[in-house]
Amino acid sequence: MSTTDNVNRPADASAEEQAPKFKLFLNGKEEVFEPENTPEPDTPLLWVLREQLGLTGTKYGCGIAQCGACTVHVDDAPVRSCVIPIASIAPEQKITTIEGLSRNGTHHVQRAWQMLDVPQCGFCQSGMIMAAAALLRRNPNPSDADIDAAITNICRCGSYNRVRLAIRVASQVRTRRAPLPQDNAASKGTAQ
């Protein structure tokens, strides 16, 4: 993705009403920010997603692009949203978060993840899934070595072997579209 000159020009105090509104192309939809809601230019994409747009599937884990819990796609490439200033993203650039990867968790990577019970605590898994999906787009049939090179995300629970297996399974099943399970309301994790 381009991180050079900002093409999007948020929060410019001198810009008055004629200034174009700040926009993001997010999960297939254009998000238009009113001037009063326009984020500061250096705000990382992560926090705009999580705190302004309510897309909390993308996680904060380190803030320095080390752990990958915040991985999203920008123009189909995996990026660490915790270090991407919002102003560096052009309005036409396509941002995809875990919420936009599929409807109802039906992406082939997500299906493999569910089938193989990859998550444990699950906190890193949105980022893992986004990294895996991007890898498979680039390399539909990765070896374990390819997987190891591409998945630099941290999981403290130790799901790595299931991550490897699920990526290999996903790479094999992506062309098959079996009917998919409906949502299971279980374990939303909220207290009573």
Add this chain to the structure above:
Amino acid sequence: MTTTTPFHSRLIDAQLIGALPKGLQALAQRQSGTALDAGDGLPRRSFLKLAAGSGFALGAFPLVASAQGAGGAAAGGLKPTQQPAAFVRITRDGVVTVTVNRLEFGQGSHTGLAMVLAEELDADWAQVRAVHGNADAAYVDPAFGIHITGGSNALKNSYTQYRELGARTRAMLLAAAAQQWKVAPSALRTQAGVVIGPGGAKLSYGELAEAAMQLPVPEQVTLKDPKQFRLIGQPTGRLDARAKSSGGQAFGIDVRLPGLLTAVVAYPPVFGAKLQSVDDAAAKAVQGVRAVLRVPLERGAEGVAVIAEGYWAAKQGRDALKVEWNTSGVEKVDSARQLAAYRELATKPGALKYDADLSKLAGAPRKISAEFVFPYLAHAPMEPLNCTVQLTGQGANAKAELWTGTQMPGLDALAAANTLGVTPQNLKMNVQMAGGGFGRRAVPSSEYVVHACAVAKAARTAGLDAPVRTLWSREDDIKGGYYRPMHLHRAEIGFDAKGEILGWNHVIVGQSILKGSPFEAFMVQNGVDATMVEGMKEPYDVPMKLTVHHPQQNVPVLWWRSVGSTHTAYVMETLVDEIARATKQDPVAYRLKLIEGKHPRHEAALKLAVEKSGYGKKKLAAGRAWGVAVHESFNTVVAYVVEASVKDGMPKLHTVTVGVHCNLAVNPKSVEAQVQGAALMGLGMCLPGAAITLKDGVVEQSNFHDYTVARITDMPKIAVHIVPSADAPTGMGEPGLPPLAPAFANAIARLTGKTPRQLPFKLDAA
């Protein structure tokens, strides 16, 4: 039942797996627990869609067991922990919601305990859900009497509890059906969420729940013979796998409340340092910052909270603070000086744990003299610590509500009430799904909850009438203390040519985790903290004299997954291996000789790992060596047989074969995941950079770039094998960790001739 078509994932999994290449089929089948022939086994996971409008709860089992309420027995002589009302909710559509008395933070307790209850209830697993309990009295650990997720105790201590809860609920549903049909309950049977009566008549649990709630709760119930189990023991998918694969799972950090503000706190650079002065002009100028407030912290320290409309603004604000700290009154720990001091202490005997006759030690024909060093370790759970606090009302009507992922919600709720000045009755604790913990969310001083409460209180005093989430940055987490303590071990061992141990003199130096905590009274005895010495001497009945020193250090310490065994297993298992090698004995045979006839579970686990690994039979690739270790912690025995190599001074772990004895494996899939994760964390302790060090009182590491945790490239192949057993289950959250590092070290010793005696490994210094 009013439902849409149930959809069992097992069927889909079978379809998917069937399409895979042969090599992957076997792997995927094994991992998913899916047979290609979907058969008539229990569905692995539910994807039942709730029919519109059917989500209405009967309230069939109203919560009667409130800590603030009766506290005593409402039904018969049953305790709050024994009453179905607090644990099972069945809605008309047949959905069974199980309230789990443990924090779910990856270990799988929500799925495991729901399975246990559903087994005795004869529930339809496809209809079962799990939710967190709170700080009410019903949700204490039935053995400990406090709310705690720790010590690998969920299944161990709540297995019978949840079976009985399921059986009681089933009995009430049976009684309701019997009344309706006017027959004796003994004429009825249950199957997958349905009561079946004379002539095959059926009533679903959903249809019966409302009537069942009117009936008395039976005190005595008969539990199934384990041979009858249909769910327990089956590899079962996690209830939360789907939510955790879609981004839909909410964690504590994701709590959203109207007007929510976020606080980031400037903590002193040295633990307990005083705040000298703060210039907050630049912080207040940051867009979105609402307040900058001084807040009391523990150890008499003070911090500066920046409260803003979101994390980024709060963090920018904090980074813009100009703070001067007064560190003059606090000890400034320095790792190099600390090591020297510990080394000196270890030359003297400390408080006595085990005594032994050491008269044969001096004259023993063979001797080992060894020193081991283990650093401080941060838990670094993936979800940074956070706690959200909402305050309402005034004076006697002041109320508080908290949202946080905590392993000890009861203790934290009391500490929060105390900090906030509200009565415990007016405080509501909402336990949140947590992104890991490994002990960091079980803080006897309730440090992170108390800090968040101090911030919320200060915010309200300053006129901010909004819920406040205090969020730790990763740097705050890594630098924030509550580490696995640094330890130094010193051992003098005398033995003969046959490997018979004639005398073993052992000293351990390290901070006490529990001194000064509410746990001190029963876990620190004769000056010995039980959490430091656990795992010493076991399982080998050797003549060991063990004494310990617990120096005070200005570094907060805490239990870290498997606690004392993180270092004691390493010391025991590498030393025993070294004696075997020194006396030219096979390390497996030597261990089996030492424990012969005394520790059948150790023997079974070790033999299983040996058999499955091909140890002693298979020829290893050039440059590889075997390493072995076995250790019991939290009542579970784990044995590792590993293959490792060393290339250019860099050790590498290739394969791990595991024998586990955890008695009955309620969910073998969960056992496997726990062992793999614990093994990886054990491996993580060996990696360069896996250490917290201090210089002049300041922690030197700050984030994942300089505090190493294991990555996918470190992950070896791990094959987990479970010793079959029908005995009541023992813990699985921690026991996989301790024996990994010593097994790896023993393989390195075979390759290099030297046992690494320092973690993380430094081979040239070994």
